[in-house]
Amino acid sequence: MTDIARNLAAIRARIAEACARANRDPASVTLVAVSKTHPAEAVLEALAAGQTVFGENRVQEAQQKFPSLRPAHPTLRLHLIGALQTNKARDAVRVADVIESLDRPKLAAALAASIRKEGRTPELLVQVNTGDEPQKAGIPRAEAGAFLRACREEHGLAISGLMCIPPVGADPRPHFAWLAELAAKHGLRTLSMGMSADYEIAIAEGATLVRVGTAIFGHRDYPPAAA
Ligand SMILES: *Cc1c(COP(=O)(O)O)cnc(C)c1O
Numbered sequence: 001m002t003d004i005a006r007n008l009a010a011i012r013a014r015i016a017e018a019c020a021r022a023n024r025d026p027a028s029v030t031l032v033a034v035s036k037t038h039p040a041e042a043v044l045e046a047l048a049a050g051q052t053v054f055g056e057n058r059v060q061e062a063q064q065k066f067p068s069l070r071p072a073h074p075t076l077r078l079h080l081i082g083a084l085q086t087n088k089a090r091d092a093v094r095v096a097d098v099i100e101s102l103d104r105p106k107l108a109a110a111l112a113a114s115i116r117k118e119g120r121t122p123e124l125l126v127q128v129n130t131g132d133e134p135q136k137a138g139i140p141r142a143e144a145g146a147f148l149r150a151c152r153e154e155h156g157l158a159i160s161g162l163m164c165i166p167p168v169g170a171d172p173r174p175h176f177a178w179l180a181e182l183a184a185k186h187g188l189r190t191l192s193m194g195m196s197a198d199y200e201i202a203i204a205e206g207a208t209l210v211r212v213g214t215a216i217f218g219h220r221d222y223p224p225a226a227a
């Protein structure tokens with residue numbers, strides 16, 4: 001077994017245990033393997049170990065790694081999880097199965113136009129800046145409800161859920177709980193929350209997608225630039 005296969009097995013076991021503690025069906029939680037900065041060989045190792053869902057935070061890196069893998073791996077699902085520039089919307093719609101970082105009206109308009117042009121509709125999650133951190137992507141808490149309505153009513157976008165990245169160093173639990181409450185209020189079923197350090201807490205709070213990078217692929221050599 002490779003390290004990646006071993007890490008995946010250990011994480012799947014911990015996800016199952018966290019689900020058992022929370023009285024949840026383990027099938028209700030999907031592990032998104034965040035492969036950003038790691039080479040295609042690492043993705044291939046994960047695929048060989050049965051992992052089919054991956055996350056990347058830059059459109060260009062996703063384009064370099066993933067389209068060529070699809071023919072041999074038709075069940076592969078790619079999530080874009082990084083801040084997305086409006087001028088990358090069309091490439092994002094082409095390459096992704098899920099875009100988790102919809103966070104502002106201009107991007108909603110650009111994605112809606114790209115979806116019409118491409119005839120391809122990735123699943124969309126709205127990213128909420130639950131810590132209202134000025135440097136961080138995501139719609140501010142107070143604007144999230146109105147933005148969700150605008151996505152549906154003004155842009156005609158179907159939103160399937162919410163995503164958040166709690167502030168570094170903070171207790172993530174209240175952030176996860178707040179996001180779960182917002183999702184319930186808007187009838188949204190998909191909740192993307194939890195990373196290597198806190199995915200078990202996120203599962204306890206209702207996460208349906210956990211985004212795990214370091215615990216699967218090891219440390220990243222360089223910090224990825226913005227998308
Ligand atoms: C990099 C990244 C992750 C994975 O983080 P790890 O701590 O390596 O598990 C999850 N979510 C987002 C949005 C990321 O950019």
